[in-house]
Amino acid sequence: MEKTIDPRVIRTRKLIMDAFIDLSTKKEFKEITIKDITQAATVNRATFYYHFEDKYDLLKKVLSEDVMCKVISEVSMHEMLNEETVQSIFKSLIQFQSAIANQCRRSYEAFMPTIETILKQELQNIFTEWLIKQWSEHAVEELRVGAIMMSWALYGAAMHYLQTNDMSQEDYIQKMMPFISNGLKFRQEWMK
Amino acid sequence: MEKTIDPRVIRTRKLIMDAFIDLSTKKEFKEITIKDITQAATVNRATFYYHFEDKYDLLKKVLSEDVMCKVISEVSMHEMLNEETVQSIFKSLIQFQSAIANQCRRSYEAFMPTIETILKQELQNIFTEWLIKQWSEHAVEELRVGAIMMSWALYGAAMHYLQTNDMSQEDYIQKMMPFISNGLKFRQEWMK
DNA sequence: TTCGAAATATCGTTTATCCGACATATCGCA
DNA sequence: TGCGATATGTCGGATAAACGATATTTCGAA
Incomplete structure (x- = not known):
């Protein structure tokens, strides 16, 4: 059986992805900063980089896992x-x-x-x-x-x-x- | 200036309190178990006890801080x-x-x-x-x-x-x- | 072109939360 | 009353997320 994912990971990724999607309806992609995303998500920048390589990696994952x-x-x-x-x-x-x-x-x-x-x-x-x-x-x-x-x-x-x-x-x-x-x-x- | 509270603490307490309030509209207080609350909140039981002494402590805090x-x-x-x-x-x-x-x-x-x-x-x-x-x-x-x-x-x-x-x-x-x-x-x- | 401000990316340490295990208490049923 | 199932409360170790610091890069204005 597949190992269950730590609930903290699920919550944190959702916070980041939701914040990113919300920002995407207000700003152009290139204007969205990591700072914008992490502030909107109330997640630390180091934690962002723990989950995603960069903004493009986030985009990719948001598109494939959510959108x-x-x-x-x-x-x-x-x-x-x-x-x-x-x-x-x-x-x-x-x-x-x-x-x-x-x-x-x-x-x-x-x-x-x-x-x-x-x-x-x-x-x-x-x-x-x-x-x-x-x-x-x-x-x-x-x-x-x-x-x-x-x-x-x-x-x-x-x-x-x-x-x-x-x-x-x-x-x-x-x-x-x-x-x-x-x-x-x-x-x-x-x-x- | 007052020390800012760790965002994880804010999130976790909110998860627990919201779950408790929601359960309170569906069940009588005495029927609500710690297990019910922690499952609904997707928070570990040890974490619950990290924040609250017991169910009555949670009730007290929910009433005074939220309700x-x-x-x-x-x-x-x-x-x-x-x-x-x-x-x-x-x-x-x-x-x-x-x-x-x-x-x-x-x-x-x-x-x-x-x-x-x-x-x-x-x-x-x-x-x-x-x-x-x-x-x-x-x-x-x-x-x-x-x-x-x-x-x-x-x-x-x-x-x-x-x-x-x-x-x-x-x-x-x-x-x-x-x-x-x-x-x-x-x-x-x-x-x- | 220069410069100060802002953002990025990363690091080491600390804190919060998770997991599994365990002993004890409570519940519900026969 | 006894017993198995379930819930409670706690523990130690592991992991995720936070914090503050730092070096570097990028941005925007003069």
């Missing part, structure tokens, strides 16, 4: 990769990006690169796990490559869609489905 | 003892008792003795301080006795009023004012 929890959870629920779940995942990504862009308008630009890195990594991990289950006769390396390509493709599509203001979600999904279908169909044909 | 903060603050604002402020203080006591009786209905009976002890002590301290300022030519010991009598009298009146359901606050105040006026007038006449 993106919901979207990762939504994505994970599907448990397999097919045309339907790909569409649903695409919608989750769009909804999440819109929400975060609205909540932290000032810092969103600073967050985007980190969000992209973490989200693509998470999607890749999730897809790899699913594909290994779905097509267990394939080489794991090949499935991993497929997962990488799928996660980048989906993410790219979501970013592209958000930048275009002249199309509905359903219309965009219709345009991207042929590539999705061919990708999945190729796999299924190879299996026969 | 009664508002009423003590209201009373303290008057800064002197006269017919007008006595009436206002009487009303504060009644309002406070009614509120606490509603909030912690189940445990109120258990709390009453401790509340009474603490509130009377606080009133006595406040009145003594005021009387020393108002009638600085009097012996401090004499003023202290006056403050004791006034605080007990006011508290007794408030308790009595709450037990009678057939009288408005204003009516009750009218009945008690002769004793208040005579007490205050006696003091003023002696001064001339």
